[in-house]
Amino acid sequence: MTHTILIVDDERNLRDMLRVYLEQEGFHVVQASNGREALYVARIEKPDLIILDLMMPEMGGYEFMNAYRKEGVAPVIMLTARVADDDKIIGLEIGADDYLTKPFNVRELIARIRAVLRRAYRPAIEPDLLRAADIVLDRAGCTVRVADQYVDLTPSEFELLGAMMAAPGQVFSRLDLMDRMSGNALEGYERTIDVHIRNLRIKIEPDPRRPKYIETVYGMGYRFALPKAPGS
Secondary structure (H helix, E strand, O other): OOOEEEEEOOOHHHHHHHHHHHHHOOOEEEEEOOHHHHHHHHHHHOOOEEEEEOOOOOOOHHHHHHHHOOOOOOOEEEEEOOOOHHHHHHHHHOOOOEEEEOOOOHHHHHHHHHHHHHHHHOOOOOOOEEEEOOEEEEOOOOEEEEOOEEEOOOHHHHHHHHHHHOOOOOOEOHHHHHHHOOOOHHHOOOOHHHHHHHHHHHHHOOOOOOOOOEEEEOOOEEEEOOOOOOOO
16 A cells, blocks of 8 residues: 655755655655645645644644644644744644654654554554464464464564564565564664564574565565465
């Protein structure tokens, strides 16, 4: 699923820079230069998430939020040069979902976007028991069985395996997988995922050098293999 992100900021250079980064991450991006224009764009484009600057001409971020929340429910990440706690509290009270102070790290913004989207659009019911091929993962019991043998996984390995088993065939980038891990996705580098995947393969694959469960999609990331048809 491709999510649509609406960037609302009066700094065109910032909007264009964010658009390039977000499109590289697979998002569809639309823009507005102030709150009034953003209300119009939001009605037409129905964005999945809004990145909103507070200080803008014509209609600022606070005024936009007061108007938008009467008709729209997309999560909002507010951007501002202000650092006062009162501004953050007001922003959250009027319906913002997260808050980032300028200047910011684009990688951090992308991680926050993914986290907010995951919270906002996660399935209403997530199954506790996942079965795929010879693997059974029990979220409630925090156990994993491979060919009826229990396997000890670290919490990070457990979460990564659960995320991929819940969507077999879907390609997860390293950032996607970092978002699935508990805590701040920015605490480690993306290559940390490669280490977890290598260790996971050692524990669950019959031959870690020729994995049949966790496949590498070169240049993109990893995926849990779709069940193969009999005789294939």
